[in-house]
Each structure stands twice: as C-alpha cells, then as structure tokens.
Amino acid sequence: MSQPTTASLNRRQLLQWGLLGTAGLGLGGCASAQKPPTAAPAKPIAPPSDKSTIPFQALRDFDYGTVTQENGRTVREFRVEAQSGEIQLNKATKFITWNLNGRVPGPTFRATEGDRIRVIFHNKAGHAHSLHFHGDHPANMDGIKPVRNNGIFIYEFDAEPYGVHLYHCHIEPVTRHIGKGLYGMFIIDPPTPRPPADEMVLIMAGYDTNGDRKNELYAFNGLPHYFMHHPIPIYQNQLIRLYVLNMIEFDVAATFHLHANLFGVNPTGRLLAPGYEADVVTMGTAERHILEFSFKHLGKFMFHPHQDYMAEAGCMGQFEVIPVA
Numbered sequence: 001m002s003q004p005t006t007a008s009l010n011r012r013q014l015l016q017w018g019l020l021g022t023a024g025l026g027l028g029g030c031a032s033a034q035k036p037p038t039a040a041p042a043k044p045i046a047p048p049s050d051k052s053t054i055p056f057q058a059l060r061d062f063d064y065g066t067v068t069q070e071n072g073r074t075v076r077e078f079r080v081e082a083q084s085g086e087i088q089l090n091k092a093t094k095f096i097t098w099n100l101n102g103r104v105p106g107p108t109f110r111a112t113e114g115d116r117i118r119v120i121f122h123n124k125a126g127h128a129h130s131l132h133f134h135g136d137h138p139a140n141m142d143g144i145k146p147v148r149n150n151g152i153f154i155y156e157f158d159a160e161p162y163g164v165h166l167y168h169c170h171i172e173p174v175t176r177h178i179g180k181g182l183y184g185m186f187i188i189d190p191p192t193p194r195p196p197a198d199e200m201v202l203i204m205a206g207y208d209t210n211g212d213r214k215n216e217l218y219a220f221n222g223l224p225h226y227f228m229h230h231p232i233p234i235y236q237n238q239l240i241r242l243y244v245l246n247m248i249e250f251d252v253a254a255t256f257h258l259h260a261n262l263f264g265v266n267p268t269g270r271l272l273a274p275g276y277e278a279d280v281v282t283m284g285t286a287e288r289h290i291l292e293f294s295f296k297h298l299g300k301f302m303f304h305p306h307q308d309y310m311a312e313a314g315c316m317g318q319f320e321v322i323p324v325a
Contacts, residue, residue: 045233045322054103055221059200059232062187063107065117075116076159078109082125082169082182089217089224090314093209097181098125098169104222105203105247106184109167111159113188119155123147129177132170133186134286136160144170162190164243164269164288175249179208181222183247185288190272197241197292198234204256204305204315206248215250217314218305224314231300231320238324242291243269246283248310255282255306258293266290280306295321 065076080100087104089095100106111117123129130153132143137157147153168174169182185201205222206215217224234240242263246254257280264274265281269290281289295301300318304311 045235053223053226053230055219055223055226056230057103058105058108058203058221061108062110062199062201064110070116073116074112074114075118076109076111077118077120078107079120080106080122080131082121082123082129084125087222089207089209089219093217095207095209098127098129098177099181100184103184104181105205106167106182108185108187108201108243110187110189113160113162113191115159117155117157117159121147121153121155123149123151123153125149128171129169129182130171131155131167133157133167134165135163135186135188143167146171159188162188162269164245164290166245166247166286166288168247168286175213178247179206179249185243185245187243187269192272194241194272195239197239199241199243200232201243201245202256202303202317203245204248204254204310206250206310206315208250213250215248215313218248218310219314220317225316227317228302231318233320233322234295235324236298236321237294237296239292239294242293243288244281244283244291245288246285248285251285251307251310253282253284254310254315255280256291257304257306258291259302260297261293261295261301263291263293266292295319297321298323 063078065078068075083099083102085099085102086094086096097104119131121131126149128146128148130143130145130147141155141157143155165186165188167184167186169177171177185203202220205219207217208214209216220227244256248254262277262279265276265278266274267289274292298321300320302318304316
C-alpha cells in the first residue's frame with residue numbers, strides 16, 4: 001500500500017475522513033510461593049469515584065482505534081490532536097502542557113503484529129510538532145518532519161515488531177517537547193496472545209517547572225503523588241501484567257522498585273514470557289519493559305524509583321491488594 005502524505009490528500013479525501021469543518025477530535029508471571037496467580041481477572045474491580053482523572057485513564061485505557069478491513073487486512077485508525085492546556089500538578093504548581101487529545105501522557109495505542117496502523121495527526125497546539133513512533137516503519141513515516149500549527153499529517157505503517165514501544169514528538173528541542181507532555185505508549189501484541197492477566201500502564205515522567213533543565217517534580221501517569229493518595233486496587237493472587245515506560249527527561253536513568261515482592265522482567269516486551277526476576281529494574285529514558293507479578297499478602301504495597309529524590313518529588317504510588325469476594 002502506498003504511503004499517503006499531507007500533500008497527496010485532496011479535499012474530498014479529507015472531507016471523507018471528517019478532517020475539514022470539524023470542531024476538534026475526540027479527545028509467564030511470577031507466581032507466589034504458596035498459591036499460583038489467577039490467570040484471568042477474577043472479576044471487574046469497581047473504579048474509584050474519581051476514575052475520570054488522567055492517571056486512572058492512562059492506567060487501564062487501551063485505545064485499539066477504529067477497526068476496518070481493507071484488502072483483507074485489519075486497519076486500525078487513530079485520531080490524535082495536539083493541544084495546549086494547563087494542569088494542576090499540586091496545590092502550588094500549575095504547568096502549561098503540550099498534550100495529545102487533552103492528556104498527559106497521551107493515549108496508549110494498541111494493535112496486533114501485522115495490523116495496518118493509520119494515525120491521523122492534527123496539530124492544534126500552536127507550535128510545530130510531530131509523532132515519532134518506535135518500531136519498524138518506512139523513512140517517510142518516521143515523524144521527524146514538523147507538522148505546522150493547524151496542519152494535518154497521516155502516518156501509516158505496519159505494526160511490527162511485537163513488544164512495548166512508545167511515541168513522542170521529535171521536534172527540537174526534543175527534551176522540551178517531551179517534557180511538556182507529547183508522549184505515549186504504543187503496544188504491539190504478538191500474533192499468539194499472551195496469557196490473560198490484569199493489565200495496566202505506568203509511565204514515569206518529570207516536570208521542569210522553572211525552565212532550568214532540571215526536574216522539580218516527577219509523576220506516574222501525569223500527576224505527582226497521585227497513586228499514593230489513590231492506591232491501585234488489585235486482587236490477591238491475581239496475575240498482573242504491568243507495562244512500564246520511563247519518559248523522564250534531564251535524568252540519565254530511573255529505576256522501578258516494587259515493595260515486598262519480585263516481578264518477572266520481559267525487556268521491551270520482546271519475549272513471550274519474562275526472562276528473569278528482580279525487584280528493581282533500571283531504565284534509561286524511553287526504555288520500557290513488561291513486568292509480571294502477583295501478591296499473596298493483603299494490604300498496601302509501594303512502588304517507586306529507587307532514586308529517592310524522584311520518589312519524594314512525586315513518582316511514588318501504592319497497590320492495594322484486596323481479597324476476592
């Protein structure tokens with residue numbers, strides 16, 4: 001299939017896709033020693049009353065796109081709008097973001113290896129931006145060319161290889177564009193599905209709030225300290241599959257540590273089962289893994305980077321292990 005570009009799209013095609021005259025786009029696990037983990041989620045966990053907040057949206061909200069069949073192939077179409085907006089990081093700090101669909105982090109796109117990916121990117125953020133996807137794709141889909149404000153570009157490529165990938169703006173200075181919120185996760189599942197599990201996403205990020213190229217605050221899924229005040233409920237002996245991504249700029253590396261447990265590590269999600277066990281894993285910026293674990297004990301258990309200054313400045317949370325009713 002030929003690769004469409006902005007220049008190759010005529011007005012009729014844009015109208016067919018609804019891009020003109022619109023107001024805007026829509027926003028193998030580590031078993032416990034006594035009892036093996038439950039393969040599938042035991043039952044849906046009722047979300048917290050503030051489930052509309054972005055950290056909880058990012059946790060379990062996988063965007064599979066609009067699915068169609070073209071020439072016998074599955075095509076997943078995603079619509080992404082770059083915007084600018086203010087978020088309240090804590091009681092004292094507001095921050096102007098450049099975001100995707102009104103979210104920091106952006107949507108978690110998900111597909112199966114071999115699907116055709118079509119991302120319709122509409123830049124309405126006031127500056128030139130782009131979307132660079134990690135993975136395998138042609139050069140003209142690499143997202144290094146700027147899309148001007150009010151411009152539209154369509155990225156189209158095959159979903160490969162399977163694993164945990166990411167996407168982000170690639171306009172210089174890249175650290176600033178990523179640091180202001182233009183990033184997200186891109187999961188490509190293997191053709192043979194992984195075993196059922198309670199799946200969730202945690203993305204670590206930092207905020208340079210005063211422009212000194214150092215982070216003053218850190219966060220999981222966009223807001224500092226959020227999951228400390230709103231622990232993530234999981235079931236006892238439930239297999240958890242955690243997709244973890246480090247998007248912290250200005251710091252060389254960050255670790256992820258889980259209290260009172262070990263997890264299986266699947267580097268970049270490129271294995272069909274975890275390759276080794278640990279309770280701390282080190283990731284450079286843009287590095288990501290699948291971590292699998294289950295808890296045999298009830299209660300609240302912390303997770304955080306083992307760089308304590310990052311944890312104390314907001315990158316800290318808790319799992320709350322509850323019994324199966």
